[in-house]
Amino acid sequence: CMFWRKTLAAQDAAERAKWDQANRNMDEFIQLMIDIMPNPAFFKDPRGLYRGTNSGFEKLLGLSKKDLIGKTIGDVAPGEIVEKHQKHDQSLLEKPGHLVYEAPLQAWDGEHHVIFIKTTYTRPDGAIGGMIGILKDITQRLRSEEEIEQLRKFSDSTVQTMTEGLVLTDSEGRFTFANQAAAHMLGITPSEMVGREGLSFVPEDQHPIVRQADKNRVKGISGRYELVFLHKDGTRRTFLVSGGPRVQGSRFGGTMAVLTDITDRKHMEEEILALSLRDELTTLYNRRGFMTLAEQQLRTASRLKKKVALLYLDVDDLKKINDSGGHKTGDRALAEVAFILKKSFREADIVGRLGGDEFSVLAMETTKMNVDILSKRLQEKLDLFNSRSSAEAGFSLSISVGVFIREPEDPATVEEMLSRADHLMYEQKRSKKSGDLGKPPGPSK
Incomplete structure (x- = not known):
């Protein structure tokens, strides 16, 4: 009996470790995504604690990443501003999706008026991981209908990205992360993708397309192309792949890609x-x-x-x-x-x-x-x-x-x-x- 309890405990620990690693990979992916955004951006967990920020957000607030990570908006903003944001956050978490609203924000040089675009995201284990926030500072410019429409489209595209397939590969072409949507498109689980070479999911007649895309990414070139994948049931599925290089230091570190099933x-x-x-x-x-x-x-x-x-x-x-x-x-x-x-x-x-x-x-x-x-x-x-x-x-x-x-x-x-x-x-x-x-x-x- 003691042996089985220890065995079950070990299995539970291994399962928790697997999901913890998957969640860390998810955080890494979101951080990479907001780092390339031109607007100030952040992501935080359901408790409202900042888990990641980009340089634009840090510059706007006049705070370092160290000053923000693990803190809530209540720790870095005046109380009269905090309440409005917390109400919006609570509403979004109760009804996951995306939200666009205007509100004041205490910046390093005083109060700014900002358009906030917020969208929830789901972790690999199926739970709501928190929300991503994108900011548009409109303090010094008139808001036009065109700008609002562009922001709406940007918000929509962000939500769509988070509900489509998201994958990361290392420099050897092996998957290091795959979200639930990417795995579902192939009829498998994320754990069945991680560690395997991307070419193993692609029919041989498509290998030249993958190799050419890999050559471009090593050179720092992003790409968008159609690629056929093999589903678990043996059928061919056509995906639209939008991918770019991941850089580690000054070296090519692999690929970050969004997969859209267009079959x-x-x-x-x-x-x-x-x-x-x-x-x-x-x-x-x-x-x-x-x-x-x-x-x-x-x-x-x-x-x-x-x-x-x-x-x-x-x-x-x-x-x-x-x-x-x-x-x-x-x-x-x-x-x-x-x-x-x-x-x-x-x-x-x-x-x-x-x-x-x-x-x-x-x-x-x-x-x-x-x-x-x-x-x-x-x-x-x-x-x-x-x-x-x-x-x-x-x-x-x-x-x-x-x-x-x-x-x-x-x-x-x-x-x-x-x-x-x-x-x-x-x-x-x-x-x-x-x-x-x-x-x-x-x-x-």
């Missing part, structure tokens, strides 16, 4: 190419293409518990344009609308022409504030066309829009979202015709 996207692109799901006039997705991609994106959004917005758009008075200028003029109007939609929305959004004068956009990871920004950008580009090109084109453009935002728990299908957004679009169109200049119907949920 489903590649298959979808092949299907779309085969089915010719593009509208010939506008080059946007036609109804079939839009529905195919939108349904796939809704499944992804449901799995990741993300909000999705669907915009239903109708070109106002297209019949009048056709009647006055002919169908060629009407076709040009539709092509101009398509061009404006492409420029107004993000690359990740799905834009399609459903038929006639009706268009639709599926915007991923969207809040009401984001929809308002996108709608404002669309109206600005319509106004720009009308002021610069309408005289030459022989027509001006106006669009009625209905917006429906689907919550993560909402089971609404693409067809149901289209129906609800279509109803809201016609409410706005009726308001225009009746001369009601009040605010058009906002996004519905």
Whole structure:
């Protein structure tokens, strides 16, 4: 009995040691990541203790890393400032994800006004490890919509990075760290990756790609490329690899890389190419293409518990344009609308022409504030066309829009979202015709 207790105790100790090492590797990775950020940044544990900072954060506060590590914000900032930050931190830990807010910060030369971008991260053992904070000092400059949008994108990309595959290798190409997401992509556990050579997970026909990437990193060159990996079940999975060199002292110390599984996207692109799901006039997705991609994106959004917005758009008075200028003029109007939609929305959004004068956009990871920004950008580009090109084109453009935002728990299908957004679009169109200049119907949920 004593023998078994000692054996179990030894096994428990070994298991704890394994996870402790994995957590230390995670800390090392996050420190490497914030060290290359241009903005002040830090990360801290759920108790609020700083575990790592970069030089920008230390310079802003006028404190050394030694003065900050193991301390809380209450140890380095006045009480009236601390309370607001602690409330935000508590809210973020209770509902993990990311958060953007403005707040004062006591810097070395006085109080600064700062935009804080905070995101939680998960440790290899599955527990919330704490949060990463990125700062944008706006004390000496006016905040513009463009800056806020850039920060939002930066925050989104940080969150996305932390939920994708993260790996570190040594100078010999062996994995020294792999997060849960990276291992899950291959159907294995992190411990089954650590210590093994990266080439052992890649089919032989892909080895030249890996060797060329390694040569570039030894020279200090980062890279972004597609690479096929072998899943545990024997299937081939296509990853987008974004990697750069790790430097130890003045020598090459290995690679830091982010892995994104794009297998489903590649298959979808092949299907779309085969089915010719593009509208010939506008080059946007036609109804079939839009529905195919939108349904796939809704499944992804449901799995990741993300909000999705669907915009239903109708070109106002297209019949009048056709009647006055002919169908060629009407076709040009539709092509101009398509061009404006492409420029107004993000690359990740799905834009399609459903038929006639009706268009639709599926915007991923969207809040009401984001929809308002996108709608404002669309109206600005319509106004720009009308002021610069309408005289030459022989027509001006106006669009009625209905917006429906689907919550993560909402089971609404693409067809149901289209129906609800279509109803809201016609409410706005009726308001225009009746001369009601009040605010058009906002996004519905």
